[in-house]
Amino acid sequence: MNFSRRGNTLKNTAVDSVTNFSSKRRAQSISNAHTTKLFLAPADPNQKSDNSKKQFFSYNLSTKPFTKDELLTYAGTLTDMQLILFAQFIKMENPSREKILNAVTAISENDTVALNFWTQCFYSATRPSQQALIPQSTGPVTSYPLNNIQYGHCPEETMIMATPFILGTSFFDKVFTIDNIPKRHRVILQCFRAGVAPATVLWPQTLGIYINGYIAKSPTANSNSNIMYTNIDISEFLPSFTLRVTCSTENIPSVFLVRVVKYFTFKEIVQIIRNRPYPNDFLDERNRDVFTPKPAGAVKYPGRTTFCEHPQCFDLKHFIKFATLTGIWRCPICGKQTNPESLRYSNLTEQYLNKIKSASQPVSPQLNYNPAFSSPDAFQSQTPNATMDQSQIDVFSLDPNQNNDDFEFFS
Secondary structure, eight states: OHHHHHHHHHHHHHHHHHHHHHHHHHTTOSSOGGGOOOSSOOOOTTSOOOOHHHHHHSOOOSSSOOOHHHHHHHHTTOOHHHHHHHHHHTTOSSOOHHHHHHHHHTSOTTOHHHHHHHHHHHHHHHOHHHHTTSOOOOOOGGGSOOOOTTEEOOOGGGOSOSSOEEESSSOEEEEEEEOOOOTTEEEEEEEEETTOSSOOBOOOTTOEEEETTEEOOOTTSOTTOOOOOSOEEOGGGTTOEEEEEEEOOOSSOEEEEEEEEEEOOHHHHHHHHHTSOOTTOOOOTTOOOOBOSTTSOBOSSEEEETTOOSSOOEEHHHHHHHHHHHOOOBOTTTOOBOOGGGEEEOHHHHHHHHHHHHTTOOOOOOOOSOOSOSSHHHHHHTSTTOOOSGGGOOEEEOOTTSOTTSOEEEO
């Protein structure tokens, strides 16, 4: 017992010594203990506490919650989007203005808890910070990018829908009958995040796609993949089939589109690019190396981009195929970032190739320049996390009402 007391006494003495020394050191006065101050000063009872976080999540009530009559009045003034958000707060499925008004009518005048809760939901649904999350306008279907160089807009009479549907705000279940699709046209599905510009691809986690009653693989099935599906082509089920789309409530709303698009082959796209003006086209006959980097081989459809400064050309058809597949739009010779709008056809190089071919003079296989990428594998390896999402694809489409020599581009 005595040993224990002596040990506790020594321990307490040591702790007191360390505490006093630490207190002096923090006050920068080790010699004078009377001038030291504690490192942690006691809280000032007159200082107001910081409730900024608490106030952020609270609603601003001036005096008291709304009465039932006031709730009925304000419920009638909610916009359609505010109504959807208000229904989410009160956990109402398949909301409508009539259902909300009936629910408010059922509240007792003396039920202050219910009135307080509904008032809080009203302020939350109409708060400006919440309004930024609501898709105020979906816009027409044609305002959304096609995300594929081989797709073009169609006339309005072939459209399946004029405006997209909003998914994620409530349970969604709709059936489409797809038939009478013109030849050389395709049917695609697209989904973008609502209320975000530029359009960003977003597929809901609870999205269900059924073709003729059979469920299709979800575009979000493989969450570990870094490939983002910009669209889903369901044209293989033509000429007629039924499409059913379901979706539950999501944290982030999205817009869903079913579109009929015109389809163009790569050869047709090259022909359209060929007819575009290229006043800055040039040819250095001293440099006869007009080869694309291996393994594509010799150039059949010579072209460059408006950003290129080298005399060499790459094969436009091969390049478009590769860029469409990988989403990498960079010149295979100089490595500069490019887009479909900058592609140009080099008629001077084509004339030079035809001249050599007619004279039976083979083009020199020796390259006297160093391409940025020697192969598609090297091209891919120097561009990490290459995905097919819109942030890395600059896309364009064709307007059937205009001359096919012109492209219509979307940012």
